Amino acid sequence: MVFGILLSCNLFSQEVHLEGKIGTTEDIDIEGINIYNLTTSKGTVTNAEGEFRMLVSLNDSLSISAVHIQDKKIVIGNDQIKTKKIIINLSEKMNELSTVTIHRPLTGYIGSDANIIPVQAVLTATSIGLPNADLPQLSKTRRQLYAANSGPVDMLINALSGRTKMIKKRLELEKIHVLTLALLDKFPETYFTDALKIDKLQVYSFIFFCEDDPDYKIVMKQNSMEIIEFLEKKSVEYRGK
Numbered sequence: 001m002v003f004g005i006l007l008s009c010n011l012f013s014q015e016v017h018l019e020g021k022i023g024t025t026e027d028i029d030i031e032g033i034n035i036y037n038l039t040t041s042k043g044t045v046t047n048a049e050g051e052f053r054m055l056v057s058l059n060d061s062l063s064i065s066a067v068h069i070q071d072k073k074i075v076i077g078n079d080q081i082k083t084k085k086i087i088i089n090l091s092e093k094m095n096e097l098s099t100v101t102i103h104r105p106l107t108g109y110i111g112s113d114a115n116i117i118p119v120q121a122v123l124t125a126t127s128i129g130l131p132n133a134d135l136p137q138l139s140k141t142r143r144q145l146y147a148a149n150s151g152p153v154d155m156l157i158n159a160l161s162g163r164t165k166m167i168k169k170r171l172e173l174e175k176i177h178v179l180t181l182a183l184l185d186k187f188p189e190t191y192f193t194d195a196l197k198i199d200k201l202q203v204y205s206f207i208f209f210c211e212d213d214p215d216y217k218i219v220m221k222q223n224s225m226e227i228i229e230f231l232e233k234k235s236v237e238y239r240g241k
Helices: 002-013 078-083 110-116 140-148 150-159 163-186 189-195 200-212 224-239
Strands: 016-022 034-036 042-045 052-058 061-065 070-077 085-089
Touching: 016 150, 034 052, 052 078, 070 085, 078 085, 163 200, 163 224, 189 200, 200 224
Parallel strands: 016 085
Antiparallel strands: 016 052, 034 042, 034 061, 061 070
16 A cells, blocks of 8 residues: 555656657648647657657646647656657648538439539638738748747747757758759750850759859849859859869
8 A cells, every 4th residue: 555655656756758759640740849848838849750758747738739730738647657658649720611501302413403502612811801812832841930930939949949940941941942943944954064064964063062152042033144154153163173
C-alpha cells in the first residue's frame, strides 16, 4: 500500500523528456505544428517528420495547433510518463457543408432529378466579397511563416527556437528561385553556351554562381540589357576561377 502511494507520488512529480510524433491518415503538412505546454507555459514545434521533444510532468495539458489543422488538447497520463513517448493523431481543418433537404421524390433520371435538387452557389472568399480574395494562394513557406507569427505565443516559441529566422531564409531562397526561372525563360541554354562561352554541363553551376552575387536580385528585375551586362561580367569571373 505504502509502495503504491510512493510510486504514485513519484510519477506525479516526475518530469520527463517526452518524444512525440504527429500521426495522420491525411496528406497534410506535419512540419511546424505548435506544441504548447499550458501547465508550464513552454512550447516547441514539430520538425519535417512531425516529431518533437519537450519536458512534461503527469497531468500537464498540451495544446496542439496550426492554421491548417483541427486544434487539439491532451493531458499527459501515466503511460506517457512511463514510456516517454506519445503519438498525437490530427486531422485537417475543414469547412462543414450545409445540409440540403429534398422535398420531392427523385425519379432516378439524372436529367430530371437535377432540376429537383436545390443548388446553391458555392461560397468562396470572392463570392462573399472578402478583401484580397483574388490574390494567389500562399506558398507552403509563406503559410509556415504566417503560422509562426499567428499569435503572441506562436511568435515567442518560434522566435526562441530560431524557426522564424529559418523560414524567412527559406522564403528568400524561394524568391531567388522565381527570379532564376524567369531568367531561364528569357534566355535559352544556347545563350549561355554560345554567347557566354559556358560549358553545357556547367550552365546551372554558373547560374548558382550568379545567385551568390549580392546584386543578383536587383539586376534580375531590370531590363534585358542590364541583365546581359551582368551575365557577361559574371561569365568572365566564372571562367577565370
